[in-house]
Amino acid sequence: MKTKVLLLLFSLALLxxxxxxxxxxxxxxxxxxxxVSLSYPNYVPAPNLxxxxxxxxxxxxxxxxxxYDPMLSNDGRxxxxxxxxxxxxxxxxxxxxxxxxxxxxxxxxxNGKISGTLExxxxxxVGEFFQTDVxxxxxxxxYPALFRQVFGETPVTRRQVALAxxxxxxxxxxxxxxxxxxxxxxxxxxxxxxxxxxIFNSERGDCFHCHSLGLFTDGQFRNNGLDDQFVGxxxxxxxxxxxxxxxxxxxTPALRNVALSxxxxxxxxxxxxxxxxxxxxSGVRQSPTLxxxxxxxxxxxxxxxSADDKADLLAFLKSLTDEDFLSNPKLxxx
Amino acid sequence: MRTSSLILILLAGILLAGxxxxxxxxxxxxxxxxxxxxxxQALQWDTIRYxxxxxxxxxxxxxxxxxxxxxFISAEGDRISHPQIVYCNARTGAxxxxxxxxxxxxxxxxxxxxxxxxxxWNISNSLPANLENVNMAWPESMGGGYHYxxxxxxxxxPGGTQGYAVHLGGPKALVSCSVQQPFSVDxxxxxxxxxxxxxxxxxxxxVYNFQTDGNYTMNDTSLMxxxxxxxxxxxxxxx
Numbered sequence: 258m259k260t261k262v263l264l265l266l267f268s269l270a271l272l273x274x275x276x277x278x279x280x281x282x283x284x285x286x287x288x289x290x291x292x293v294s295l296s297y298p299n300y301v302p303a304p305n306l307x308x309x310x311x312x313x314x315x316x317x318x319x320x321x322x323x324x325y326d327p328m329l330s331n332d333g334r335x336x337x338x339x340x341x342x343x344x345x346x347x348x349x350x351x352x353x354x355x356x357x358x359x360x361x362x363x364x365x366x367x368n369g370k371i372s373g374t375l376e377x378x379x380x381x382x383v384g385e386f387f388q389t390d391v392x393x394x395x396x397x398x399x400y401p402a403l404f405r406q407v408f409g410e411t412p413v414t415r416r417q418v419a420l421a422x423x424x425x426x427x428x429x430x431x432x433x434x435x436x437x438x439x440x441x442x443x444x445x446x447x448x449x450x451x452x453x454x455x456i457f458n459s460e461r462g463d464c465f466h467c468h469s470l471g472l473f474t475d476g477q478f479r480n481n482g483l484d485d486q487f488v489g490x491x492x493x494x495x496x497x498x499x500x501x502x503x504x505x506x507x508x509t510p511a512l513r514n515v516a517l518s519x520x521x522x523x524x525x526x527x528x529x530x531x532x533x534x535x536x537x538x539s540g541v542r543q544s545p546t547l548x549x550x551x552x553x554x555x556x557x558x559x560x561x562x563s564a565d566d567k568a569d570l571l572a573f574l575k576s577l578t579d580e581d582f583l584s585n586p587k588l589x590x591x
Numbered sequence: 592m593r594t595s596s597l598i599l600i601l602l603a604g605i606l607l608a609g610x611x612x613x614x615x616x617x618x619x620x621x622x623x624x625x626x627x628x629x630x631x632q633a634l635q636w637d638t639i640r641y642x643x644x645x646x647x648x649x650x651x652x653x654x655x656x657x658x659x660x661x662x663f664i665s666a667e668g669d670r671i672s673h674p675q676i677v678y679c680n681a682r683t684g685a686x687x688x689x690x691x692x693x694x695x696x697x698x699x700x701x702x703x704x705x706x707x708x709x710x711x712w713n714i715s716n717s718l719p720a721n722l723e724n725v726n727m728a729w730p731e732s733m734g735g736g737y738h739y740x741x742x743x744x745x746x747x748x749p750g751g752t753q754g755y756a757v758h759l760g761g762p763k764a765l766v767s768c769s770v771q772q773p774f775s776v777d778x779x780x781x782x783x784x785x786x787x788x789x790x791x792x793x794x795x796x797x798v799y800n801f802q803t804d805g806n807y808t809m810n811d812t813s814l815m816x817x818x819x820x821x822x823x824x825x826x827x828x829x830x
Contacts, residue, residue, distance in 0.1 A: 299716065300716050300720065301720060302719075302725055303720075303721065303722075305722060361722065455732055458730045458731065459730050459732045459733065460733075460809060460810040465728070465730060466726065467726075469725050469726040470728060471720065471725065475725060475726035476722065477726070500637065501637075502637035502650075502652065545745070545752040548754065549652065549743040549754030549756040549806075550754070550756055551754070552753055552754035552755070552756075553756065553807035553809075554806070554807065
């Protein structure tokens with residue numbers, strides 16, 4: 258009897274002794290994650306980052322792998338299919354907005370259908386655009402461990418995919434063009450670039466009101482006079498808001514690496530930057546929602562830029578190309 | 592006994608006088624919430640329904656501005672400065688609640704402020720950049736600094752709808768506003784509405800007409816000066 262009691266006590270002690278080790282297996286210590294901070298010049302505001310998805314080296318690396326992985330879609334496409342680094346993360350065929358400095362955006366897509374942070378945009382891309390089948394990621398030999406490392410749990414969910422993509426895309430920062438280096442007094446622009454900058458940043462060309470220096474977008478929705486009748490996709494922001502005053506308004510695109518992002522405008526109607534400059538010079542159409550900035554008297558007959566002015570403006574726009582961004586190995590396919 | 596009573600009375604008197612003095616020096620917070628109307632009509636975005644002194648019928652699509660150089664004028668005539676610079680965006684609501692801490696509690700006979708930025712701060716990139724005011728820069732080629740105000744919308748013309756853009760910037764377009772209305776700041780803090788009457792931009796001392804003066808003010812100093820002068824009494828205080 259005494260022996261039985263002793264055995265029982267010993268068994269109980271053994272059981273309690275094992276419990277901590279069982280708990281350890283079920284809930285492993287969280288992986289050590291290494292924080293990442295974005296660097297940007299002082300003439301640019303702080304980015305619109307989600308506090309709920311802090312950037313880490315591990316999360317960014319996972320997002321980068323996903324960005325280039327056709328497993329995300331069900332038709333063989335990856336994000337990088339339409340967002341080619343050599344073209345400033347857009348392509349030469351579609352009118353896809355470039356993936357550049359999106360961490361500073363509060364609205365996404367041409368008509369601003371998605372608002373919030375990059376995480377919200379990626380929720381849309383993963384859930385609606387790609388309709389990502391996460392069972393493929395869960396069945397993959399390496400993804401589950403990577404997701405567990407970053408998010409502390411599996412199975413992989415669409416939300417986790419969106420968060421990882423958002424982390425990588427927040428690092429697609431382009432702020433080292435010739436023009437940036439000019440602003441930082443590291444180099445001098447050429448005479449033609451400087452004349453173009455004057456046209457851009459004065460009432461002469463009046464580009465600055467919408468393409469604000471620094472981010473080269475004001476993040477707002479504007480009707481820049483492409484059309485005087487609005488049907489289908491050309492209705493722009495109106496399709497989201499239903500507000501007639503939003504008819505024909507589109508998000509102001511950022512002009513960074515613009516020389517590489519042809520075709521231009523929301524429907525890709527202009528094939529070259531020269532076409533775009535000529536549109537502003539002589540092709541703006543009047544409509545009730547034409548942006549007030551573009552209704553000034555001196556705009557009535559177009560900008561009236563000379564051939565030299567147009568060449569200068571083009572030279573300035575080309576100074577917004579950021580070679581480091583285009584070749585940054587941290588942004589390339591892993 | 593009589594002497595000690597006298598001393599006690601004197602001490603009490605001194606203490607009471609001290610307390611009284613402390614009360615006049617108590618400080619409190621003042622909150623001003625901005626509101627926007629056109630001669631009593633509340634601002635409704637993008638509706639061509641307001642009429643200015645010149646008879647222009649107009650809408651408002653965008654209204655953003657800086658306020659700076661606040662001065663509160665006490666009933667005794669003391670001028671209490673609050674040098675803060677505030678960016679307000681009427682459409683998004685950014686900066687539309689202004690807070691002034693540690694104002695002496697008491698009665699005031701008015702306040703003054705600037706629509707725009709005082710010269711010592713009106714220098715490119717001198718203010719912290721943020722996503723709200725990223726488009727307020729004033730080009731270097733025009734002197735640099737910031738737009739003081741962007742008031743944009745549409746007006747009805749014989750030929751149809753036409754946009755207008757009242758932009759102010761530069762040293763000659765800084766707007767000195769004066770609100771000559773008594774108000775008080777009580778010891779627990781007070782809150783008022785600082786109401787901008789949009790039609791005041793277009794009258795007094797000079798009527799501004801979009802058709803004859805122009806629908807675009809930037810780069811035209813005489814137009815900006817006219818609007819800036821009209822802005823003196825653009826604000827009203829409401830309880």
